[in-house]
Amino acid sequence: MFKVLVSDPISDFGLQQLTRAADVEVDKITGLGEEELISIIRPYDALLVRSQTKVTRRIVEAGVQLKVIGRAGVGVDNIDLDAATSQGIVVVNAPDGNTVTTCEHTFAMMMALARHIPQAYAQTVAGHWDRKSFLGVELRHKILGVLGLGRIGIEVAKRAAAFGMTVIGYDPFLPEEKANKLGIKLTTVDEVIRTADFMTVHTPLTNETHHMIAGPQFDVMKRGMRIVNCARGGIIDEAALVEALDEGIVAGAAFDVFEHEPPAPDHPFLRHPKIIVTPHLGASTLEAQENVAVDVSEQVIHILRHEPFKNAVNMPAVPTDLLNKLQPYFTLCEQLGKAIAQMTDGAVCQVTVECSGELADLDISPLTPYVIKGILSHHLGAEQVNVVNAIHLAKFRDIHLVERKSLLTQSSSSEITIRLKTAIEERWVTGSALPSVGERLVRIGPYPVEISPDGFVLLISQKDRPGIIGRVGTLLGDSGINIATMQVGRNEAGGSAVMILKIDKKAPKNVMESLYAIPEIKRVREIAFD
Numbered sequence: 001m002f003k004v005l006v007s008d009p010i011s012d013f014g015l016q017q018l019t020r021a022a023d024v025e026v027d028k029i030t031g032l033g034e035e036e037l038i039s040i041i042r043p044y045d046a047l048l049v050r051s052q053t054k055v056t057r058r059i060v061e062a063g064v065q066l067k068v069i070g071r072a073g074v075g076v077d078n079i080d081l082d083a084a085t086s087q088g089i090v091v092v093n094a095p096d097g098n099t100v101t102t103c104e105h106t107f108a109m110m111m112a113l114a115r116h117i118p119q120a121y122a123q124t125v126a127g128h129w130d131r132k133s134f135l136g137v138e139l140r141h142k143i144l145g146v147l148g149l150g151r152i153g154i155e156v157a158k159r160a161a162a163f164g165m166t167v168i169g170y171d172p173f174l175p176e177e178k179a180n181k182l183g184i185k186l187t188t189v190d191e192v193i194r195t196a197d198f199m200t201v202h203t204p205l206t207n208e209t210h211h212m213i214a215g216p217q218f219d220v221m222k223r224g225m226r227i228v229n230c231a232r233g234g235i236i237d238e239a240a241l242v243e244a245l246d247e248g249i250v251a252g253a254a255f256d257v258f259e260h261e262p263p264a265p266d267h268p269f270l271r272h273p274k275i276i277v278t279p280h281l282g283a284s285t286l287e288a289q290e291n292v293a294v295d296v297s298e299q300v301i302h303i304l305r306h307e308p309f310k311n312a313v314n315m316p317a318v319p320t321d322l323l324n325k326l327q328p329y330f331t332l333c334e335q336l337g338k339a340i341a342q343m344t345d346g347a348v349c350q351v352t353v354e355c356s357g358e359l360a361d362l363d364i365s366p367l368t369p370y371v372i373k374g375i376l377s378h379h380l381g382a383e384q385v386n387v388v389n390a391i392h393l394a395k396f397r398d399i400h401l402v403e404r405k406s407l408l409t410q411s412s413s414s415e416i417t418i419r420l421k422t423a424i425e426e427r428w429v430t431g432s433a434l435p436s437v438g439e440r441l442v443r444i445g446p447y448p449v450e451i452s453p454d455g456f457v458l459l460i461s462q463k464d465r466p467g468i469i470g471r472v473g474t475l476l477g478d479s480g481i482n483i484a485t486m487q488v489g490r491n492e493a494g495g496s497a498v499m500i501l502k503i504d505k506k507a508p509k510n511v512m513e514s515l516y517a518i519p520e521i522k523r524v525r526e527i528a529f530d
């Protein structure tokens with residue numbers, strides 16, 4: 001008998017597959033704190049949650065019988081995935097079931113914002129018949145900026161068109177052709193900020209999206225913009241938003257999510273007359289809750305019964321003999337993916353994995369998910385992408401995947417080249433993994449290098465002129481950034497040159513700007529491997 005613990009409110013109807021199964025016993029115990037969960041988790045084979053239960057490493061480690069953690073929804077940022085993976089626990093989510101519901105909530109928030117509905121309601125039920133204070137605006141003929149055009153963002157864009165809005169947006173993975181078909185004008189975050197009348201965010205919370213809209217963005221924002229966040233708290237800087245509202249830059253904001261949930265009773269959003277809030281209700285409809293509960297129950301039962309399943313967020317699956325041969329290259333592939341993603345601009349169209357040497361005799365397909373994981377995790381967030389869902393995510397984004405074996409083997413040792421073609425450019429990087437030295441980047445484009453893929457690397461393209469190397473060294477030194485190694489190369493004297501520097505800590509934004517300010521420097525990229 002499999003024991004399943006449901007620790008958040010999940011639809012009874014949706015759970016029927018589990019509750020009616022003869023080999024499953026379900027306990028629903030909600031509202032538990034970490035210590036309480038730790039004390040009862042031991043006998044359970046599966047744990048089902050929404051966003052309230054924080055599945056910490058301690059809970060995972062106490063769950064010695066756990067085979068699967070099911071998330072009835074999209075975001076798995078409340079689950080310690082590393083802990084689950086290292087304990088061999090599969091984490092599954094239900095990414096499609098609440099898309100429309102969350103999109104509709106976004107629209108409800110946008111309309112409530114435009115017409116001051118919550119504020120007007122509060123006044124009316126308090127006995128004030130105030131018809132003057134709540135002059136609204138129409139959505140029609142307004143520009144809607146959508147940041148993050150994945151499942152929910154696209155649904156929002158489709159509905160905005162029906163309201164007569166012009167939709168502009170930014171997503172690093174939406175191909176122009178698909179955007180055109182949907183009537184979305186792809187642009188930059190900067191243009192969205194400067195031109196949109198309404199803006200809504202639909203990205204995950206990642207290092208890149210954290211405070212994506214903060215002080216500098218509010219400084220250049222179109223005056224009178226209205227902002228909606230039904231994605232994740234922290235994408236928009238809460239304190240900077242309050243300032244922008246008070247300064248009249250932002251006309252109003254509607255938030256379903258907070259940097260810390262639930263927010264403290266004295267959180268400024270809870271008292272601000274221009275902010276309307278809901279308590280993370282984006283996914284809370286009857287339909288969505290049934291959908292996600294059905295999806296996740298189905299996956300959980302498959303996993304418990306050792307049947308094929310989908311939507312795993314963390315599990316690799318490769319035959320053992322091949323796994324042993326490919327094992328040394330998995331980390332290399334992921335690091336090459338991370339490197340190429342950070343070196344290349346534009347929407348990703350094609351990824352080519354090219355192997356030479358001994359690898360050319362093997363089935364190299366299990367390497368590709370690691371490459372894609374490296375590439376996509378840069379934009380989607382490491383917790384969203386894993387080797388099981390990487391290919392699926394790439395296909396959803398119309399990314400063409402090519403695996404190629406190179407017969408032009410330069411040595412018997414194996415090398416892997418990752419080529420990334422985007423809408424605007426193609427770049428490539430080559431690596432190797434020798435037992436004696438571990439993973440190494442051996443070429444960046446045509447330039448030979450010798451770099452271990454960890455820490456931070458600066459790639460600088462410049463005109464081959466005397467003194468540039470010294471200026472870069474001085475600039476970094478003055479900023480307290482130590483250069484661990486430096487390699488330089490050029491195509492011809494006085495032509496194009498590159499500098500590849502391994503640095504001991506991340507170069508802050510002002511240092512990157514100062515590097516760009518050196519007239520001979522054409523391009524600077526920082527690759528962060530952690």
Ligand SMILES: NC(=O)C1=CN([C@@H]2O[C@H](COP(=O)(O)OP(=O)(O)OC[C@H]3O[C@@H](n4cnc5c(N)ncnc54)[C@H](O)[C@@H]3O)[C@@H](O)[C@H]2O)C=CC1
Binds near residue numbers: 209
């Ligand atoms: N309020 C709620 O109750 C709910 C919130 N959500 C949240 O909504 C968000 C979106 O969910 P989905 O659409 O299902 O996810 P998705 O994965 O389908 O779409 C996210 C999109 O964001 C894009 N993105 C990543 N970094 C970006 C950046 N720097 N700039 C612009 N775009 C970027 C990605 O390329 C991707 O297309 C997630 O954070 C999810 O957790 C989802 C369901 C309910």
Ligand SMILES: O=C(O)C(=O)COP(=O)(O)O
Binds near residue numbers: 050052280
């Ligand atoms: O699915 C998501 O990402 C959500 O944010 C929904 O969260 P919930 O299931 O309502 O706690």
